[in-house]
Amino acid sequence: MTQNERSGPEQSAQARKEAAVQIVGVDIGFGFTKVTDGRQVEVFKSVLGDPADIQFRESLMDGSSTLPPHRHIETEDGAWFVGELAESQSRGRTFTLDQDKLIAGFLRTLTLTALASTVEDGKPVRLVTGLPISYYRRHKDELVEKLQKRHEFATIDHQGVRTTRSVNIDRVRVIPQPFGTMFHLLLNDFGKAADRRLATEKIGIIDIGFKTADYTISNKTRYSERGSQSTDAGIAKAFKGIAAALHEKSGVNVELYRLYDAVSQGSIKIRGRTFDLEKITAHAMQRLASSIANEVNQLWADDWDIDTIVVTGGGGAALAPYLSGQLVGQVLEVKADEDTRLNNVRGYQKYGVHLWQR
Ligand SMILES: Nc1ncnc2c1ncn2[C@@H]1O[C@H](COP(=O)(O)OP(=O)(O)OP(=O)(O)O)[C@@H](O)[C@H]1O
Ligand SMILES: [Mg+2]
Structure with a gap:
């Protein structure tokens, strides 16, 4: 059953709940940051770079599809080009393979970049995210502390237009990363167990x-x-x-x-x-x-x-x-036809629905 095929009363109750909160999964990987609200998915490289002043913005090729998505953000951790834009345009680029550095230096910026295109400012956001097994205990409270609050930041589009944002993350749940895949296999889009055998x-x-x-x-x-x-x-x-x-x-x-x-x-x-x-x-x-x-x-x-x-x-x-x-x-x-990078984040989002929207 797809989202549109739900029956009458169930649909309106569901619609009301959906209007109240936004449930999002974010997976900050060392390679890629993944985000989904259950409908759309975005993936970008977990790379930050100095925001270059791009003087010549036109591309000789027709159509903007040849340009990387313009992810330019200002958070309390500084101003950054993020993902493929940083890779192609920034002089100074940083990525890390160190868990402490990822959390201290990258987590907030990558999360807010991921949320910027996924959520609206007006509605509270409930977020499920994950940590590698061996860092789970050590870092999970820190993640909640860093993310569960109102975040003021700004995004700058490809023409230099600045938009201020205020995103209120009112709940954060952190799970061991591979459990995202387990929930993805186990739960359907409504957060209910779809595969009894796996359970x-x-x-x-x-x-x-x-x-x-x-x-x-x-x-x-x-x-x-x-x-x-x-x-x-x-x-x-x-x-x-x-x-x-x-x-x-x-x-x-x-x-x-x-x-x-x-x-x-x-x-x-x-x-x-x-x-x-x-x-x-x-x-x-x-x-x-x-x-x-x-x-x-x-x-x-x-x-x-x-x-x-x-x-x-x-x-x-x-x-x-x-x-x-x-x-x-x-x-x-x-x-073969699935992007397996997304398994965890899809499961995070479904688990969020299971926790908060059923
Ligand atoms: N379309 C694709 N583009 C780039 N890499 C891909 C693609 N499809 C599969 N891969 C593989 O996916 C790997 C990254 O996987 P994934 O996104 O799960 O890692 P991550 O979650 O960022 O890392 P970690 O779990 O270590 O933090 C790449 O190293 C590459 O081998
Ligand atoms: Mg991963």
Whole structure:
């Protein structure tokens, strides 16, 4: 059933609730920031940069689709170009692979950038977000403290027009990141359990992101401490090997977040020379997949009663061909047509609906 197919009284009750609060999921990853309100989804790179003064704004190509979305924001943490705009226009760019730095320096700006295009100022926002397994306990209260309040900030559009914003986040719920995928599989758009089987099973979740690989077990939807762990076996580990080889051949240090497209295209052009990446990528990915499979098989050695293993996160899709056959157990196939980077954030939003809108 889609949103429009709901029946009469249910629809008006639902509509009233929807009018009162906005329920949003935000996933701040080391690679990408993801946001959804259940209808639209946005993804941008978790990169911040100095706001350059763009003097010549016209593009020679017709149509603005060739330009990156203009994410320019001023928060209490400063003025920033965010995402692909920072990547292409800022002189000074920062991204981080350090959890403390991500929270201290990036969290608020990335969250507000994500919310800017998703929510309206007038209605309270309820936010579900996540943390990697191993940082969950240490940082969850800090996240709530930083985010659960009214935020005054401004956005600047591509023509330089400034809009002041006032977004009131009245509730924040933080969950361990891979549970986002679990809720995505378990709940429908109305926050109700859609898959009874999953709710009664023991599920192993492997969430491979840009920096971290998170492993967790959901036993009848309950978190299992024993089977949960974060490691740094994210895609960046493979990318570091690729970047090192490129540096040796070209003398250029390619920033890791500039490798996504090159790796998926199988080549990169540096100072006019094209470097083939296929062989080295396959090698680096195979190594990473093997070390993940080893870690998981060891971690879950005592949990031989796992019913299903789910591989998720953007890195999960990238590594799926290399992982197959190496994991012990029944693995849920990654669907080829889905952007698996979005699994967690979709689940966060559905969980928010489950908590606050049913
Ligand atoms: N369309 C795409 N563009 C870029 N990367 C993609 C795409 N699809 C899959 N990927 C892969 O997704 C990975 C990022 O996955 P994801 O967004 O889940 O990470 P993250 O959540 O930002 O990182 P972490 O969980 O470590 O904080 C990339 O490293 C890349 O291998
Ligand atoms: Mg992630």
